[in-house]
Amino acid sequence: MITVGFPELFRLVLPEVIVVAAALAVLSVDLLFMRAAARRTRFAVAAVISCIGCLVAAVQMLMVPQQASVFDGMLVISPQTQMIQIALLVMAMLVILLSIDSTFTPHVGEYLALILFATASMMFLVSSENILLIFISLELLSLSLYILAAFNKQSVRSAEAALKYFIFGGISAAFALFGLSLVYGLSNSTNLTQIAAAIKNPLDPLLFAAIVMVVVGFGFKVAAVPFHFWAPDVYEGAPTSSAALIASSSKVAGFVIFYKVMVIGFAGAEGSGVWRGYVSGWVPVIATIAALSMVLGNLVAISQTSVRRLLAYSAIAHGGYMLLGIVSHTPQSFDALLYYVVTYALTTIGAFGVVAVVEDKIGGDKLSDFAGLSRRAPVLSFCMLIFMLSLAGIPPLAGFFGKFYLFTSVLTAQARTLGLLWLVILAILMSTVSLYYYLQVLKRIYIAPTLDDAGPIRTPIVAQTILCLIAFGVVVLGCAPNILLVWLK
Numbered sequence: 001m002i003t004v005g006f007p008e009l010f011r012l013v014l015p016e017v018i019v020v021a022a023a024l025a026v027l028s029v030d031l032l033f034m035r036a037a038a039r040r041t042r043f044a045v046a047a048v049i050s051c052i053g054c055l056v057a058a059v060q061m062l063m064v065p066q067q068a069s070v071f072d073g074m075l076v077i078s079p080q081t082q083m084i085q086i087a088l089l090v091m092a093m094l095v096i097l098l099s100i101d102s103t104f105t106p107h108v109g110e111y112l113a114l115i116l117f118a119t120a121s122m123m124f125l126v127s128s129e130n131i132l133l134i135f136i137s138l139e140l141l142s143l144s145l146y147i148l149a150a151f152n153k154q155s156v157r158s159a160e161a162a163l164k165y166f167i168f169g170g171i172s173a174a175f176a177l178f179g180l181s182l183v184y185g186l187s188n189s190t191n192l193t194q195i196a197a198a199i200k201n202p203l204d205p206l207l208f209a210a211i212v213m214v215v216v217g218f219g220f221k222v223a224a225v226p227f228h229f230w231a232p233d234v235y236e237g238a239p240t241s242s243a244a245l246i247a248s249s250s251k252v253a254g255f256v257i258f259y260k261v262m263v264i265g266f267a268g269a270e271g272s273g274v275w276r277g278y279v280s281g282w283v284p285v286i287a288t289i290a291a292l293s294m295v296l297g298n299l300v301a302i303s304q305t306s307v308r309r310l311l312a313y314s315a316i317a318h319g320g321y322m323l324l325g326i327v328s329h330t331p332q333s334f335d336a337l338l339y340y341v342v343t344y345a346l347t348t349i350g351a352f353g354v355v356a357v358v359e360d361k362i363g364g365d366k367l368s369d370f371a372g373l374s375r376r377a378p379v380l381s382f383c384m385l386i387f388m389l390s391l392a393g394i395p396p397l398a399g400f401f402g403k404f405y406l407f408t409s410v411l412t413a414q415a416r417t418l419g420l421l422w423l424v425i426l427a428i429l430m431s432t433v434s435l436y437y438y439l440q441v442l443k444r445i446y447i448a449p450t451l452d453d454a455g456p457i458r459t460p461i462v463a464q465t466i467l468c469l470i471a472f473g474v475v476v477l478g479c480a481p482n483i484l485l486v487w488l489k
Contacts, residue, residue, distance in 0.1 A: 015057040022116055023113040023392060024055065029045065029109070030045075030108055033253065039108065040101060041256065043108050046112045049074065050112050054089040054093045054096075058086045061087060069129075072194075073128070077127055080488065081127050081172050082128050084252065088122050088126070094470065095115065096112060097240060098356060103362070122252070131265070135180060138257070145165070146166045149162040149239075152239045155237065164233050176213065176216070176217020179210045179216070180214065182213070191248055211266060211269065212285065218261065222322070223316050224252045226289075226476070228316045229375070232309045235309065240355060240356035243352055247311065248348050251319075256338070269282060288322055291426055293320030297431045302439065307358075317434060318391070325337030335405075339488065340403070341400060341476075343477055346470060347470075350383060350467055357457070361457045361458075361459075367440065367444050370448075374445050376457045380462055383468060387471065387474065388438040390474050393434075394435075397475060401477075401478050407428070
């Protein structure tokens with residue numbers, strides 16, 4: 001840890017400051033100059049300002065990389081952390097650009113400002129190893145997401161989704177806070193590394209209570225079973241761009257900080273989740289949650305008729321896969337987790353982008369609304385083909401390499417005994433099951449007949465360009481994964 005003055009601290013947090021300044025600029029410009037303009041014009045201007053802010057913050061980190069640990073781990077900056085922050089900024093820009101043609105709210109400046117505030121919270125979250133700032137950042141992020149989920153005032157489902165999200169989020173925050181307070185009481189420190197060093201007895205009942213409560217709190221954030229109840233309603237009811245942000249950027253930040261808290265903060269209390277070699281600790285807890293998430297997420301997704309709810313249960317299943325990276329808790333598994341969660345988030349943004357266009361032009365997100373889409377919007381359909389096959393883990397797309405790399409890292413973590421082989425086998429079996437419901441979407445798009453009076457769909461040029469870029473990125477990252485792996489390492 002180093003001691004810094006205000007100028008040095010300002011330099012370290014300059015990217016976050018730039019993002020917050022962009023949010024304030026969006027609010028000011030929209031309030032002072034754009035209120036009389038057309039809604040889509042306001043969205044376009046606000047989106048340009050927001051993207052410029054995100055781009056400047058990303059360029060600043062690329063041009064002036066930092067490495068520091070200040071204020072007892074409250075701010076821990078490394079090249080890897082900055083790369084994760086850049087990924088969050090890129091996802092925010094994609095979500096903002098896909099929302100340009102939205103018409104669900106007249107409060108344009110406020111909406112995009114909240115996206116930027118949420119992104120700044122996530123940037124602070126992934127750069128902290130102090131439970132105090134972790135909790136503050138997590139709650140600032142959650143408050144932004146609650147409001148974003150409720151932003152469509154004309155939709156009853158949006159209000160219902162936000163209410164459920166807020167209630168479950170408040171309960172999970174209480175669990176997390178109580179668990180972290182027990183951790184502080186046991187260690188007399190808020191720094192994750194010092195907490196691990198102070199844990200003398202890994203069998204302390206209070207420590208087990210703290211672990212369970214922390215897992216409950218963070219399990220909600222990543223929509224892991226049995227803390228997943230909010231996800232289907234929020235994915236279905238929230239504005240599409242809000243759902244895309246919740247399903248992508250917040251997943252990246254949630255899994256990164258979940259990994260840090262468990263692996264760094266509870267080092268020495270891991271236990272074991274190997275087959276027939278159970279040892280008490282947090283690993284068997286996470287392993288059980290991962291297994292439940294994979295099974296329930298994939299099986300329930302089969303019966304869904306709404307593509308949004310299908311993506312929600314798919315997210316629960318993918319959350320189970322990602323938890324394997326925490327279970328194995330090796331440097332290789334962390335690299336695999338980062339690759340998986342970033343490529344998954346990118347693919348999910350693309351899938352929600354397609355859903356947004358279909359909802360706008362056809363009026364719904366049911367599987368039946370996608371019938372014959374390939375003959376009405378071939379480019380849009382081809383993008384959805386890539387996104388669905390990537391989520392299913394079909395080579396040579398990014399989703400396939402993500403699963404391969406993650407499952408391999410889990411096996412190598414127990415190379416001598418292959419004790420986690422049962423989890424990998426279960427994950428492969430559930431990945432096979434997932435192929436069925438992803439193909440159901442593609443069946444409607446490419447095989448189902450088109451309605452007689454259905455004409456071609458004109459996809460907005462900005463949305464089509466962004467979706468094509470995301471689809472191209474999914475293909476490239478699958479064929480050349482080192483592009484992202486080297487960057488994240």
